[in-house]
Structures are given as structure tokens and as C-alpha cells.
Amino acid sequence: MTAPLLQLSGLGIRFGGIVALDGVDLTVAPSTITCIIGPNGAGKSTLFNLITGIYRPTSGTVALQGEDITGLPAHRIATRGIARTFQSSRLFEDLSILDNVIIGMHGRTRTGVLTALLRPKASRRELGACAKQAETILRGISDELHARRYEPAGILPQADRRRLEIARALASRPRLILLDEPSSGMDDRDTAALMADIRRVMADNPGLSFLIIEHDMRLVAELPDSVVVIDYGRKIAEGAFAEVRRLPRVQQAYLGQKAVEHA
């Protein structure tokens, strides 16, 4: 059997005396959707920051397709094929929608300062090709985004900001996309559209997997192949949502000891 897409073993980080994440093991197979759930402050976003290299883990390893990427700087991990979105979307606000997507291709383009200065044709050709690809990606995500591609990203409403973030993530041709609470600030209709977007992107990109932090239980119930529950920095459960939700320790984490006893 080939190596899994992403494998976390005993991953942990401590900030001073506080253990934010402790001994997390997780395996993500290609072409799957995994949801990470857990109460606020459980360490879900910290886990994303460890995987993407924003924090360096104090223990454990991260492996992408069998290659150890633990502790690599964020830009290298991005280039290796892990793209992400942020809890509060972080677009390049003053740049155009199209430029936002093109910047997503930074890791797989090559023009350096000397090429840009001395071989402007090659440089322009590369960026022109990127612009074409970016337009295709945008059109695939939303016709409206495509039509507004020369407008600054900062003026977009919340749902479109998420879409653009996903488009930007796709631009790097990643093997794994991490979405941090993609449905926050969305109504039911937007969330349904988001799920449709994710399914379509999966269908268009064979092998691509998603790891999603989510609070919206409707999405968690419908979308993922498996669900991972994190509480107090530890993984407390893993499996299909229907099974995980019935586990007493999961109910306890969400509702508290007393509520579970009274249930």
C-alpha cells in the first residue's frame, strides 16, 4: 500500500507551560474529506498552524506522502502541496481578484528578479499563462467572480471571499486543502453552495483531499468521509459522524459532564 497523503504522528506543541496540542495522530487518505470538530479553544486551528508550518511542533512528526515535512518553513510546505484558508479570511485586499488567484501559483512559477529584469518576454509570458489559468479556475468556481476579476478583492461579500480563498488555494495545484471554518458567517443557502463547491472541486481534481475545521453540524453531518474530534489539545474520537456523535466523551466535550448525565 502506498503512503497516506498526510500522516501526523504524536504531533504536539507547547507554548511555555501550556500544552496546546498533545500527541495527535491522524491519517488522511487521498480523495477524502475529513472534518475536525471540537469546542472553541480545543486546538483545531493550532493543528492547522502546525501542519502548514506557521508553528513548529515541539513533538511528533508531519509527513506528506511519506516525506517528512516537520518544521519546514510555511512557504516550503505550501510549495509541497498543502494549501489553506483562514478562519477570518485573509485575502490580498487591495489586489484584484485575479491577482489573488495568480499569487496562489507562486510556488510553481519560477521568474526571479534577474529574469524579470533581463528577459521581460519570458517573465510576461509566464504571468500571462498564469492569468489564463487563473481565469479558468475562477470561472470554475463562480461566473460572478470571473466577471469581477479586475475589481479589488476587499470589496467582496463574505461568501465570495471564501470562494476566492478556495480558488487561490486551488491555484497552487495542492494535494491537500485545509479549510478553517469555511462556513462561518454564511447562511444556509451559502453553506449549501459551499458544500456543492467542495464536491465539485473534488470531482475535478482526482486525488485531492480536504481537511476541514467546522462548527456547522449540517455540513459536518453531510460532507466528510470521517470526523475527528479534538478536545483540550487531544484527539478524543475519530470515525463516521453518525457514530462519533453518539460517543459519551464527545457529548461530554460539547455539552459538559452534567448535561450528558441528565440526557
Add this chain to the structure above:
Amino acid sequence: MSTTTLTHVQSRAALPAGLTVAATEIGGAALLGAFLLAEATPMVLALLALMGGLFAALQLRPLIEEEILRAFHEARGLATVLAVTIVLIYPFFLGGNTYALHLLIVSLLYSVLALALNFQLGSANIPNFATGATYGIGAYTSALLAIHLGWSFWATLPAAAIVATVFGFLLGIPSMRTRDSYLALVTIAFGIVIHQMLNNLSWTGGPNGLVGIPAPSLLGHSFMQPIELFGFRLPSQANFYYLSAALLGLAILSAKRLHESRVGLAWNAIRADELAAKCQGINVVWYKILAFGVDAFLAAFAGTIYAFYISYISPDNFTFLVSVTIMTMVIVGGMDNTLGVILGAFLLTMLPEKLRVFSDYRLLFVSVVVILFLILRPKGLFPQRQRHYGGQ
């Protein structure tokens, strides 16, 4: 069918586009000339009011700007040829006024410095207060090489650029451990250290500076000599005018090429959101250090020309105030917009000179004018524009 419509539309628009371009360029050059040659205070103030009015019009009627930009895009070839022609024949219209030529040269050199800083401040939002220092390093390197080793001007140009770039990287590396205000502090400290060293080292001439930098020559023509052409006689400053104009041309070309490349986009991404930029695979540390290097490289060219033009340099030419002035030029002109930055540099170089009648209150008056312009155009005279691809 659609092709014929397209050509029809283009041919119909071609003439007005050419006319708009010609009118804008010639009008701009005439306005600059009038301002350069104006000596009476009422005239200077009237010209300033005219410029203010033009910018107010642009602010109130954005369509005018769009129209001009469209025209320039359509008639790109004409715009370039005409601009180069205007630059070439410009000294002939100044009637041998050496003071106007001098102002023009200093404005051109400051434009280069402002464009150099724009790679950092405008493109990547790195507040570098040490452009004056790298400018000085360039000037001193070339002056020392010329005086002590007898190097020619043309040989010192690349040497000074390399030395300054090394210093730029040296400043960039420790700066990467800090950001925002702290980064600004590191660069201020660097500028002061350089200034103090120039002031206190014996081999830099101390506070007296370096004197007797030999004039450059090209193909046997010394830059001390006036240019005589077709029976016209241009003062010797014209040599340096053409040299500075060529350097500015190089700076504009570099700025354009970098801006329209993956490098410029990466800098813009860092400016907008450093963390998000990292997660797109951008090596933020490298790109920031690179911006320091590019800034120093261009600033050193300007420094070298300045040293050979004035033939005397002292530490006081490269103070913290110089860095602040360059920074103001970028902000007033418009971040990350080449034309804006150049305009800012011209305006801020010429204003203090033209307002000499106000003597002690001169700088106060300059500040008032700068604030007025920023009220008229809050994002700078010409703010950054979105990139377009594929000839759109």
C-alpha cells in the same frame, strides 16, 4: 464580423488617442518648463494653483483620468517616442538657464531614489528610512575609487552599485527579525550609523567630505565641456541632465518589469498580508531582503551620478532628513505607481527651491502645499492601479 467592428472602433479612436497623448505630454512638459523658469513669486503660486486645480479636476472627474490612460494604452508607441523626444530636446528650451537645468538634474536623481524606495515602501510596505544612507554609500564608494584609484566614472558605477547592494543585504538581514515600527527603527539606526561613520572616519574625509571628484568623460567628450550641436550650445550641466535622464529611464524600465512580474506580485502580496503570502509559497524573508538589495542598487547609481556632478560630497548630503524626504516623495506621489512617484519627487525637489522668497518659512510652506495636495488626492497624486493581463 466582430473583427471588422473591432478595427472600426479602433481606427475611430486612434486619432483622438494620439491627440490626447500628445496634448498630455506636451502640456505636462510645458507646465514643468514654466515652473522651472518661473522666478516671480506670483507666477510660481499661479502655477501651483493651476496644478492643484488639475489634480482637483482629476479627483472630481475620474473619467478624465480613465480616458487619458486609455489613450496612452492605445497609442503606447507614440507615447514612448514622443516622451523620449521631449526629454532629448528639453534642454534646448531652457534657454541656457543653468539653474533650471540643475533643478532638473536633482529632480531626476531624486526620482530615481524615490523609485528605488518604492520597491520597498510602495510594493512591499517595508518602511526603510535608510535610502539616504545607501545613496551616500554609492556616492562615497565611487568618489573614493575615482580619487584614490583613478577609476573612471563608468567603472565606478557598477562597483558602487555592488558595494551598496551588499550593504543593502547587510541591513536587510537583521531587519528581518523585526517588522513595522521596529523595522523602521532598525533602518533609522542604520542610516545614523552610516552618517556618523562618514563623519568620523579619516579616509572618508570626515565632516569635510571628499573634494575634487574628476568629471566623467565619454568618447573623449569631457562632461565639464558644454555640448555644441547644430549650432546650439548647451551648458555643461546638460551632460549630467542626459545622464540622469538615462538613469531614470533605466529605473522606470526596471520598475515596470519588476511590477509586471511574479516578483512584483509577491511583494504586493507581502504588503497586503504577510502570513497569507507565506501560505501561498512566498519566501517572505527572501523577498524582503531582495527589496533592500534592489533599493540599494538603484540608490547607488543615483549617488554616483550626484558625486560626479557636484564633484564634492560631504556627510551632510546623506542625512536622515534626506531619507525622510525620499519617503515623503513616494507617499505624496502615490505608492507603487511609477508616474506618481516621479511626480512626487519633482514636486518636492522643486517646491523648496521655488519658494525661497518665504526664506525661513519655506519648509513650513512646503509642508502646507504637501498637505493640500494630499487633501485633494488622499491616496497620493497617482495611486496604484490594478494589473491587467493579455493587452486589456
